[in-house]
Amino acid sequence: MDPSTRKVVIFGRGSWSERRRLADILRLETVGGALLLAAAVVALIWANSPWAASYEAVRAYEVGPAGLHLHLPLGVWAADGLLAIFFFVAGLELKREFVAGDLREPSRAVVPIAAAAGGVLLPALIYTMVNRGDPAALRGWAIPTATDIAFALAVLAVVGRNLPSALRTFLLTLAVVDDLIAIVIIAIVYTQQLLVLPLLAALVPLALFGVLVQRRCRTPWLLVPxxxxxxTLVHSSGVHATVAGVLLAFTVPVRPRNGEPDADDPGLAGHFEHRLRPVSAGFAVPVFALLTAGVTIGGLSGLTTALSSPVAVGITAGLVLGKTIGVLLATVLVARFTAARLDEGLAWTDVLGLAMLAGIGFTVSLLIGELSFGPGTETATQATIAVLAGSVCAAVLAAVVLRFRDRAYRRIAEAEAADADHDGIPDVYAVRDDHVR
Structure with missing residues (x-):
C-alpha cells in the first residue's frame, strides 16, 4: 500500500516490540506517579501543620560550593538539579520515539503531535484571556500547558486493570511531545539574562560527552563529570539548567552499532534510560514535589481566596477545560481532515477521558509557576494551589468518564491477550494488516 494513502489508526496498537518497551516505561511511571502524589500530600500536610516553619527551613537550607555560584537552597537544587535528571530521561525518550519508535513514521506522529499542540495552545489562550491587562500575571501563561505523565498514569492505574494499552501509549507519547514544547518554552521564554560566555563554554563538555557516547562509552566516572x-555552565548562563539535561540526552545514540534496538541490545539510549528512569520517577520528581508543593493554604477561606484570583482561575480553567478541549478538538480535526480513524473497539468517549487526563499538570507546571513568579511569592502560592486543584479536578473527571468504559476495556483486553498458537505473542500482532503494522 502506498504510504501516502495508508490510514492512520488513532489509538492503534502499534508494533509489538514498541508496546513491550513502553509497557516497562509505563509500569515505572505509574509507580512514580503514586510516589509523586504521596510526596505532594506530605508537603501540603507538613506546610500546614504546626511544624510549617521546619518545612520552610528545609526548603531554604543552602548547600553547595559558593565559589561556583552553586551554594543554593535545597528547593532550587530540586528544581534545577533533580529535574535535570527528569528532562534527561524525557530527552532520551523523545529522541528514541522519533528515531527508532513508532513515531519515526510521520503518519503515526501526526496525531499525538497535533493533540499535544492543541493541549498547549488552548490552555495558554484561556489563561491569557482571563489575565489580559495584567502584565505581571501574564508571565504565567505557560503554567497550564504541561501534562504530568506519571500523575496521569497513576490515575489510569487506579481507574481499572483492563485499560487498553493503546490509550496509555498514546498518553505517554502525547506527554513526551508536550515535554518537548515545555523545554522550548522554558529555554526561550524564561531566560531572563543570557550570559553568552558560560553558554559557549558549555559546548565544550557537551561535545566531549557527545564524542564519548557516540563511541558507546558507558563509564560513569568519565560521563558524569x-x-x-x-x-553548571548552562546554569551560570541564565538558561534554565534543566535544558542541559535535554541537550545531553540528544547526543546519546539510539540505535546499536548494528541494527535496531531490541531486548538484547537496547542501544546506549535504552541503557541510560533503563538506569536513570527509576532514579527520575522514584526519587528526583517526588523530592521536587516534596520541596515545591508545600504551600500554606490558610484554611477554607484562604483556599477560596487563592482559587478566586485571576491567576488561579486561568490555571484551573486552562488545565480542566483548555487541555480537554484542546486535545480532543485537535484529535477530532485530524480524524476529520485526514485518513485517520479511531481504532475498532474504542469510542470518542475514550478520547474525551484521555483528554481530561492530559489536564493533570504537576511537575512541569509547578516548575514554570516558580519561574514565572518566583518561589515563595503570593502569586506563586496561588499558582501552586491552582495547579494542585486543577490537576485533582481533571483526574476526578477523567476517572468518572473512563470508568464508564471499563467493561469495553475488559473485552478488548481479553481479545488482545488471546494467543492460540502459544508463541508468546498475542495473535492480534500476527495479523498482517496495514493498520496494525
Whole structure:
C-alpha cells in the first residue's frame, strides 16, 4: 500500500516490540506517579501543620560550593538539579520515539503531535484571556500547558486493570511531545539574562560527552563529570539548567552499532534510560514535589481566596477545560481532515477521558509557576494551589468518564491477550494488516 494513502489508526496498537518497551516505561511511571502524589500530600500536610516553619527551613537550607555560584537552597537544587535528571530521561525518550519508535513514521506522529499542540495552545489562550491587562500575571501563561505523565498514569492505574494499552501509549507519547514544547518554552521564554560566555563554554563538555557516547562509552566516572560541568555552565548562563539535561540526552545514540534496538541490545539510549528512569520517577520528581508543593493554604477561606484570583482561575480553567478541549478538538480535526480513524473497539468517549487526563499538570507546571513568579511569592502560592486543584479536578473527571468504559476495556483486553498458537505473542500482532503494522 502506498504510504501516502495508508490510514492512520488513532489509538492503534502499534508494533509489538514498541508496546513491550513502553509497557516497562509505563509500569515505572505509574509507580512514580503514586510516589509523586504521596510526596505532594506530605508537603501540603507538613506546610500546614504546626511544624510549617521546619518545612520552610528545609526548603531554604543552602548547600553547595559558593565559589561556583552553586551554594543554593535545597528547593532550587530540586528544581534545577533533580529535574535535570527528569528532562534527561524525557530527552532520551523523545529522541528514541522519533528515531527508532513508532513515531519515526510521520503518519503515526501526526496525531499525538497535533493533540499535544492543541493541549498547549488552548490552555495558554484561556489563561491569557482571563489575565489580559495584567502584565505581571501574564508571565504565567505557560503554567497550564504541561501534562504530568506519571500523575496521569497513576490515575489510569487506579481507574481499572483492563485499560487498553493503546490509550496509555498514546498518553505517554502525547506527554513526551508536550515535554518537548515545555523545554522550548522554558529555554526561550524564561531566560531572563543570557550570559553568552558560560553558554559557549558549555559546548565544550557537551561535545566531549557527545564524542564519548557516540563511541558507546558507558563509564560513569568519565560521563558524569562532563554532564555536571555542562549543567553548571548552562546554569551560570541564565538558561534554565534543566535544558542541559535535554541537550545531553540528544547526543546519546539510539540505535546499536548494528541494527535496531531490541531486548538484547537496547542501544546506549535504552541503557541510560533503563538506569536513570527509576532514579527520575522514584526519587528526583517526588523530592521536587516534596520541596515545591508545600504551600500554606490558610484554611477554607484562604483556599477560596487563592482559587478566586485571576491567576488561579486561568490555571484551573486552562488545565480542566483548555487541555480537554484542546486535545480532543485537535484529535477530532485530524480524524476529520485526514485518513485517520479511531481504532475498532474504542469510542470518542475514550478520547474525551484521555483528554481530561492530559489536564493533570504537576511537575512541569509547578516548575514554570516558580519561574514565572518566583518561589515563595503570593502569586506563586496561588499558582501552586491552582495547579494542585486543577490537576485533582481533571483526574476526578477523567476517572468518572473512563470508568464508564471499563467493561469495553475488559473485552478488548481479553481479545488482545488471546494467543492460540502459544508463541508468546498475542495473535492480534500476527495479523498482517496495514493498520496494525
Amino acid at each position: 562532563l554532564a555536571f560541568t555542562t549543567w
